[in-house]
Amino acid sequence: MTRSAPIRRKPPKAGAPRFSTLHLAPDSLGFALDCAALAVGAVRAGMALPAALATVQASVSADEAALARGAIQDIAYRTLRRLGTADWLVAQLVRKAPAAHVGDVLACALALLVDDAHTAAYSAFTVVDQAVTAIGARRECAFAKGLVNAVLRNFLREREAWLEKAQTDLVGTWNYPVWWIESVQRAWPNDWRRVLAAGNEQGPLTLRVNARRTNVSEYLRTLEAAGIAGTAVGPYAVRLAAPLPVDRIPGFAEGVVSVQDAGAQWAAERLEVRDGMRVLDACAAPGGKTGHLLELAALDLVALESDGTRAARIEENLTRLGLTAKVTVGDAGAPDAWYDGKPFDRILADVPCSASGIVRRHPDVRWLRRPSDIPALVAEQRRILDALWPLLAPSGELLYVTCSIFPEECEEQARWFERAHEDAVRLDAPGQLLPTGSGATAERSASLSTETQAARSERSGADLDHDGFFYARFQKR
Incomplete structure (x- = not known):
């Protein structure tokens, strides 16, 4: 199996136009x-996908963005997964090698065409016709x-x-950089295929049901009354059968539910908070776990975030x-x-x-990360843990979490922390x-720890489709 890699381009020169509006109907596939x-x-x-999408959408009119936003996002996410x-x-x-934008339009079109006819979002004829139309609408690309x-x-x-031939190439088969694939193979030799496929x-x-407002059983009845199919996948978790915009989710605007992966909901549960406890949620943005903690108990809670803009999202x-x-707003490692000197429970x-565990939701991460990022992140994690541990009261507990x-x-x-x-x-x-995921749920990982398997066995249906997370809990003597 060969080992090719996608092209990584340098950013355009300063001052060069990056995005421009096309004279195409904004509700067309070409646009x-x-x-x-x-x-x-x-x-x-090198730009994160949410920022890239926001920049592209800001370059068109508000009406165009409203009409095209869903299709643009869907195609971009599909393309980065493929x-x-x-x-x-x-x-x-x-x-x-074609010009950069021509190659990217081809990549987006091919990402749509690799689907079977019965699962394809668009007909093959439409994809080809609209890709050609899109290229022709740009004067600098019309030659292609x-x-x-x-x-x-x-x-x-x-x-x-062609699809069979692509299976002879490691990156062409799995849609991750070579270093990422090899890292997963080393870490999970019995499960690497399922892990990559799930991503x-x-x-x-x-959804996470707000325990202060309702419970899973009651909320499922609310969904049923609204004609929306949902399934309980944890003590506070409900999975919708089909995605919906948040403004169509019953109770979202009123705070009855929040969007949060089932695996991420384990964090607040595992901390076992009780009324009156003093709690620190370090690196808290965007505030999903902060909200869950407060839904479970009346707490004196500090939500810490180093980025002021992201801290506003917590609010x-x-x-x-x-x-x-x-x-x-502050650095968890400093x-x-x-810190006001009062220890945390x-x-x-x-x-x-x-973020290697959440690539199905953030497919750009796999292409943005580099092998050298991992040692740097490990050092940053240790810096933060070393700084936070002295803030914990005797008999208090710290939960270490990564995605x-x-x-x-x-x-x-x-x-390392134990040592x-x-x-x-x-x-x-x-x-x-x-x-x-749907293809990974039937077979569970034989290499998971006994502790993990026991924890799962205590929860009815809680591993029916979640992202990748790690949880370790420590008590101070």
Whole structure:
């Protein structure tokens, strides 16, 4: 199996126009393909996908953005989940590497065409026609109309053969960089295929029911009355059968429910908070876990976040829920600047990490990360843990959380912490939760710890589709 890699481009020169408006109908597939290709190109240049999409949408009128937003986002996300396959096909089907934007439109179109006819979002004819239209609408790319038409039709003539050939290439098969694939293979030799496959699926829309307002059974009845199908997947978790905009989710605006992955909901539950406790939620933005903690008990809670803009999102989420916390802007690894000297009964350390466990929701992460990021993140995690541990009261508990599947950020960090802090006693916790999905749910990981399996057995249906997380819990002697 060969080991190609997608092209990573340098950012454009300062002052160069990056995005421009096309004279295409904003509700057309051509418009969406062009805008999605601009976003994919920005990711290749190092921009996170949400920022890239926001920049693209800001370059068009409000009316155009409203009409095209959903399609642009869907195509961009699909493309980044299939970028390895798409780039491999472009490399095989085009004799000379095409201009950057032409290549990105081809990648977006091919990401749509690899679907079987019965699952495809658009007909093959429409994709080809609109990709050619999109290229023709840009004066600087119009010369490539014939090329785009020929490449896409060539692929469709021998679609099955081309897709089979793509399976001979590691990146073309799995749609991750080589280093990422090899890291997962080393970490999870029995499960790496399921882990990578789960990351290529679209994550479900899972809600967290506000325990102060209702419970899962009551909320399922609310959904049923609204004609919305849902399933209980945890003590506070409900998974919708199909995604919905939040403004169509019953009770969302009123704070009855929040959007939160089922695996992420384990954090607040595992801290076992009680009324009156003093709690620190370190690295708290956007505030999902903060809100969950406050839904479970009346707490003196400090929500700490280093980024002021992200800290504002915590306030917004708490306002919607009708809850309050002391939202503080500060570095979790430098408490002298914000700590008031009062020890905490519980600390949630949801530290910065590779986000390798949540790539199905953030497919750009796999293409933005580099192998050198992991040691740097490990050092940052240790800096934060060392700084937070002295703030914990005797007999208090700290929960270490990452949304990672790489052992360096997970179990290896937990073992390091035990060695580094003699007064830390490791308690039971879920440990490593590998991401699950429709294709990964049937077979569970045989390599998971007994502790993790036992924790799962206590929860009815709680591992029916969640992202990848790691949990380790420590008590101070």
